[in-house]
Amino acid sequence: MAARNSDWRMDHVVKQVCRGAVIAYPTEGVWGLGCSPYSLSAVSRILKLKKRSWEQGLILVASSIQQLKPFLTGLPEESLGQLKSDWPGPVTYLVPDNGCCPLWIKGAHNSVALRMSSHPVIRDLCQRLKSPLVSTSANLSGRIAAISQLQVRKNFPVGVDAIVPGTVTDAHSVSEIRDLATGKILRKRNSG
Structure with a gap:
């Protein structure tokens, strides 16, 4: 019965996200706020809630490389191999924008921040x-x-x-951020 209740709750949250809802959910290291990346109004609400500038950009998380494929088109095989070796996991990559990413996601950057999460709730x-x-x-x-x-x-x-039930898997830790083009680590994993 608990599994059915959980499925119903998740289906309800998904419907809310599709209608432009802002949700909170656990990630690998901290709780996150999220919404559909294709809803400008939902993204604007998150930025207003956080008092954050749109110019900073936002991260997109996914459960598979396939979901991120539109943002990865045109990358060299070596770069794709690097992503596949580190994902799923708590590593966010800055990937050169191929023109597919909405401005309200990438902010004032020429790249988009992507992560294939290992957290069961996000997946x-x-x-x-x-x-x-x-x-x-x-x-x-x-x-x-x-x-x-x-x-x-x-x-x-x-x-x-909506707040999605769950817990963080490694409290107080944030995802590492790396630049895919240079390999430079911009934020270490345990700097949160």
């Missing part, structure tokens, strides 16, 4: 959505990210349409 959400999901930490810009549902509720008493 389930993205599989049900058949799409990547926006992912940004559940905190006001510049503040410490939430590591529990309670902290999410304290940070955002209003404005989040």
Whole structure:
């Protein structure tokens, strides 16, 4: 019975995301806020909630390389091999924008931040959505990210349409960010 209840809840959250909802969900290291990357109004709501500039850009998380394929078209095989060797996992790559990424996702950058997550909640959400999901930490810009549902509720008493049950897998840790073109590590895994 619990599995059916969980399936119903996830299906309900997916329907909400498809209608432009902003959700909170656990990730590998912190709680995230997310929405459909194709909903400008939902992305705008997240940015307003966080008091974050659109210019900073946002991360897209997915459950498979296939979901990120539109953003990976044109990459050399060597680069694709690098992604496949590190994914799924808590590594976000800055990938050169091939013209496919909406401005409200990439911000003022010539790249898009992508991650194929290993977190079961994110993987389930993205599989049900058949799409990547926006992912940004559940905190006001510049503040410490939430590591529990309670902290999410304290940070955002209003404005989040649904909170997906679950827990972070490695509390207080953020995903590593690497530049795919240069290999440079821009943020180390345990710097959160």
